[in-house]
Amino acid sequence: MIYNKDFSYSFDENKCKECGGKCCTGESGYIFLDDIELNNLAEFFKMQKDEFIKNYCIKIKNRYSLREKLYLDGYACIFFNEDEKNCGIYNLRPKQCRTFPFWEYFKKNVDEVKKECIGICF
Structure with missing residues (x-):
C-alpha cells in the first residue's frame, strides 16, 4: 500500500496486475x-x-509527449504492452506515470481517479 499524506486516499499497487492498464489507455x-x-x-x-523524439514523441508547444496508438475504443501510450497489459518501459517510465495516482488534479477530483484506478483505497 502506498500512502501520500497530502491525499485523502492511498494506492494498492498490487491491483495493477488486475486492472489491464487503465492508466495507460x-x-x-x-x-x-x-x-x-x-x-x-x-x-x-x-x-x-x-531520432527517439522523431519516432516516439509529438511536440506540444515547447514540450515533448509520448505518442499514442489506437487501442480498443480509444488510445494507449505507444509503450503500452498490449499482450501483457502493462508498461513496456516500466523501469524508465516518465515521472508523470511514476507519480500516478497522486496528481494534484486528483486532490479535488477524487471521483475521477476512483473510476480510473481500482487501486484507490480510502
Whole structure:
C-alpha cells in the first residue's frame, strides 16, 4: 500500500496486475517527458535523442509527449504492452506515470481517479 499524506486516499499497487492498464489507455492525453527522461529513453533504445523524439514523441508547444496508438475504443501510450497489459518501459517510465495516482488534479477530483484506478483505497 502506498500512502501520500497530502491525499485523502492511498494506492494498492498490487491491483495493477488486475486492472489491464487503465492508466495507460483510454481517452487521448499527454505523457510529458523532461530532458533527462528523453535522454534515458534514447539511450535505452540505442538511438540519438533526435531520432527517439522523431519516432516516439509529438511536440506540444515547447514540450515533448509520448505518442499514442489506437487501442480498443480509444488510445494507449505507444509503450503500452498490449499482450501483457502493462508498461513496456516500466523501469524508465516518465515521472508523470511514476507519480500516478497522486496528481494534484486528483486532490479535488477524487471521483475521477476512483473510476480510473481500482487501486484507490480510502
